[in-house]
Amino acid sequence: MKIIIAPDSFKGSLSAVHAAEAIDKGIKRSYPAAETILIPVADGGEGTTETLVSATKGKIKTIKVVGPLGNEVTASYGILGDGQTCVIEMAAASGLDLVSAETLSPLETTTYGTGQLIKQALDDGYRTFILGIGGSATNDGGAGMLQALGLKILNHKGKEIGFGGAELHHVDHIDLDSLDSRIQDCTFIIASDVQNPLIGPNGASYVFGPQKGATPDEVELLDENLTHWANEVARVTGIYLHDKKGAGAAGGIGGAFQAFFPAETRRGIDVVLEYSKLGSYLQNADLIITGEGQVDYQTASGKTPLGVAQAAQRQNVPTIIIAGSVGSGVDVLYDQGVVSIHSMINQPMALEQAMIQAAELLELAAEQVVRTYFHPLKGGHVLEY
Structure with a gap:
């Protein structure tokens, strides 16, 4: 048997x-x-790194990063048994479990720590990535992650915008040349089941904002800010994330991968089953x-x-x-x-x-x-x- x-x-x-x-x-x-x-x-959410590392007899690397509320947290990424593939869970650095129920605030939470994990893996020489983006506490369109990877996202005074979804309406200029050039030499598989667009009634803010602590008024504000962010992204990349399938995943980080990374989005469980x-x-x-x-x-x-x-x-x-x-x-x-x-x-x-x-x-x-x-x-x- x-x-x-x-x-x-x-x-x-x-x-x-x-x-x-x-x-x-x-x-x-x-x-x-x-x-x-x-x-x-796992299906791309919590436990994806552990299961893939276990299945392939890989290893874990742990570093300090910026957590969702700007505080320092400990986060890990995995290296699969092939010694070449890096697996990162967004939740490890920017997840709901890192924020108490009393301090949930998608107006303030950032994906900066997720970008730091990617940067560390790049520094360590990895160029093949699996990104699990379930369980996020954020609604910043992936702006924090992109900032950690060098992208200059500036306000009308030429200063870097701050953390969180509340800051996106300040975006006045995005400097594409400042993004880490190593990204374009990489392969990114985004493990996600979310098909929601970035904005609108089925978008990131309206569908997922409330579970991250957003009030009805904050949901409306977050959606307006993501709309402004999408407009600026389209202006510099020519990619319109507004209605793009999957762009609303994990508070809009799905859209950031679509616009700025050589990325392919696949159903999370399919990715895990393939590698296991x-x-x-x-x-x-x-x-x-x-x-x-x-x-x-x-x-x-x-x-x-x-x-x-x-x-x-x-x-x-x-x-x-x-x-x-x-x-x-x-x-x-x-x-x-x-x-x-x-x-x-x-x-x-x-x-x-x-x-x-x-x-x-x-x-x-x-x-x-x-x-x-x-x-x-x-x-x-x-x-x-």
Whole structure:
């Protein structure tokens, strides 16, 4: 019996690596003879660096950068096992988890630290990049990142604009010649599932601004400022980000990559699955188990369990999902190779308790799922009836 274990993180409680280990323990309690292969995965958001570094036997480099509110934070980037590919999570330097609920303010938050991570990787000699841009706390159109990479973004007095989405309306001049020239010698893969344009009712500010702390009035102001930013970008590059698909990702940093970088945007889970070589491990597999903290209608938009199930379906391997909670709208997943979806919660409990006990609950759920799925087996052998 060959079982692939490929979960995402269970946000706030288990990393993808620890989730895979818990599922493995549950399987081995049912069938010690089972061959299990652990391939923790992610969809471009939190955990992308860890999972890719783990899958490719790479390494991590940690530096000090400017955090989303201008304070110093510690952030890391990964070097994959090929020794050539650098993977950076925007959230590591500019993420929501670095800002308390009381200080959330997309008018002030900056992507400068993300630019510092890229610059350090350039200084270290890397030219192939994977950028995961999920989980941002920012709405600055990527201006901070570009400033960290040398781009001069000036106001009408010829001074550099400050940090945050509130500053974008001051942009009067963008000096393209000042941007780090090494960028044009690089390859950037942007791992993102967001298709929203930069501005308007479906843009970065209106759709994602509120979850980053913006009030209705601030959302309107941020959208106006991004419009001004897009106008200035178009004036110097000829690229109109206003309605461009994906430009609104991560507070507009998706647009910055489209306008200033030799970049290709791809679905996050597809990038991770390619580099983790999941497809090769699926050959002759009997089952794949995936999961994440919440599975609901949004999962079908390209989150980890869907991507894993689609990859498995192409090789006729059934998929089982184990989640912290199961919401509405999951029926569409059954057409993508998913045979069943299970919650790991086995009794009434508070969310806090479930998060504390996540590893134990996931292990128990995996044991029961595998016992049920392989009920004719014992110790890896078919029972005689």
